[in-house]
Amino acid sequence: MTRKVKGSDPRDGRSTRWSAHREARRDELVLAAVAAIDAHGPQAGVGEIAAAAGVSKPVLYRYFADKADLHAAVGTWGAGVVMERLLPALLSEGTVRERVDLGCEAYLAAIEEHPNVFLLLVAHRVESDADPLADGKAAIAAAMARVLGDTLRELGVDAAGAEPWAHGLVGLGLSTGEWWLTRRTMSRAAVRGYLAAFVWHAFEGLAREYGVDLTDSAPDDPDDPDRADERGGTP
Amino acid sequence: MTRKVKGSDPRDGRSTRWSAHREARRDELVLAAVAAIDAHGPQAGVGEIAAAAGVSKPVLYRYFADKADLHAAVGTWGAGVVMERLLPALLSEGTVRERVDLGCEAYLAAIEEHPNVFLLLVAHRVESDADPLADGKAAIAAAMARVLGDTLRELGVDAAGAEPWAHGLVGLGLSTGEWWLTRRTMSRAAVRGYLAAFVWHAFEGLAREYGVDLTDSAPDDPDDPDRADERGGTP
DNA sequence: GATAACCGTTACTTCAAGTAACAGATAACT
DNA sequence: AGTTATCTGTTACTTGAAGTAACGGTTATC
Structure with missing residues (x-):
């Protein structure tokens, strides 16, 4: 299924503190995915990519729809x-x-x-x-x-x-x-x-x-x- | 999963009688699949293609791996x-x-x-x-x-x-x-x-x-x- | 102290691809 | 006439990968 990434409507510091972190984290996960695709081929599954990135699938789905x-x-x-x-x-x-x-x-x-x-x-x-x-x-x-x-x-x-x-x-x-x-x-x-x-x-x-x-x-x-x-x- | 279509090693008329029929049938199913893709788009699933062809999925899988x-x-x-x-x-x-x-x-x-x-x-x-x-x-x-x-x-x-x-x-x-x-x-x-x-x-x-x-x-x-x-x- | 959003995890659901298993029909073979 | 090989149909079922629920801990902000 497909759905949008959770939108963030910042109201105060508890929420805005994460904005830069989220962008950096997503970039880091993209680079990890690139390394996994490099190693395992374009048909690597989400589980494989997550494992290669050292995270679990729910972590990937926090940043990608x-x-x-x-x-x-x-x-x-x-x-x-x-x-x-x-x-x-x-x-x-x-x-x-x-x-x-x-x-x-x-x-x-x-x-x-x-x-x-x-x-x-x-x-x-x-x-x-x-x-x-x-x-x-x-x-x-x-x-x-x-x-x-x-x-x-x-x-x-x-x-x-x-x-x-x-x-x-x-x-x-x-x-x-x-x-x-x-x-x-x-x-x-x-x-x-x-x-x-x-x-x-x-x-x-x-x-x-x-x-x-x-x-x-x-x-x-x-x-x-x-x-x-x-x-x-x-x- | 992927496997080969069942091979046929004809021994007598009971088996050879189907050879021309199988080729014609496969061609017919390809044309039905073409019509289904035309109508429903390239992302149409196997169930959709089978339904459009007027057959069930097992019938398609008899002719396609x-x-x-x-x-x-x-x-x-x-x-x-x-x-x-x-x-x-x-x-x-x-x-x-x-x-x-x-x-x-x-x-x-x-x-x-x-x-x-x-x-x-x-x-x-x-x-x-x-x-x-x-x-x-x-x-x-x-x-x-x-x-x-x-x-x-x-x-x-x-x-x-x-x-x-x-x-x-x-x-x-x-x-x-x-x-x-x-x-x-x-x-x-x-x-x-x-x-x-x-x-x-x-x-x-x-x-x-x-x-x-x-x-x-x-x-x-x-x-x-x-x-x-x-x-x-x-x- | 409460809150927001991050982190981790495993068990779980969903769904489409693909198959098991059954019975009937037909023609070829014995 | 009986047996055999392969076709036909079907529904229920399995499989596996994508995707999610639900939980608790941490940290900084309010």
């Missing part, structure tokens, strides 16, 4: 790890192709560190009446849509494609990542090469349709003619 | 529907861009007819010891890998990227489809345009890296100079 809420927290944590590696790479200096390549490398490195958390994030689905951003995938897509949308607006073109392209990009990356983590038939460098090339050519071609040339300049320094040293390319 | 086996059958059915629309479009006459556009249109039309079956297919995961092709997604990716691999080999270039690109393509398509079906913030024509443009530019750029020009010819008739009428393009 249900198993889905706990999974949402783990997936959101995983999305945070991916984004804190991916976004700096995408916004770094360098040509667009370099940044795409760095972004793919950052992404694959992040999911390789926590493969089971990643596989839980990919598989997880929020109920239709829940906050869509409780889904790690949707959180990543929202961040990508913002970056793409801002970029398209800076170029002075229609930004309506940002959201479908962001969701498509997330699907492209997650499905490739899931395949790679479960099959391991090629190296990370090879996967990065194929993924980055795919994304780069999609970006370059879409930009060209809008009249923008991404092939030899960084958007923040388009007047520099000496930027010929490019990484990337299909392995 | 467990709920996951039933879901695999429904997902495989959905993948079959997608592929029987998608593959003819991809292999039709016309330029590559036209075929990509037709493929996206065929795909979105197929998933719009059975949105709940599609959402089940997307969410479904097979256990690690099961046949990977029992997963509808993997079945579609395998078909795409074959088409891409054959195409790359016909071009005389390295086909190693076929598999990661196929999985990436499937992820791109499924994630875009899932987002569109659950959000419906734009028309199917608009989604098709964005998706097709992304895929087309990725293909065109990758092919160009291999020294192949896709921009104005169909691969099966590259000597025809009059093929200038192209569909597609970003909305």
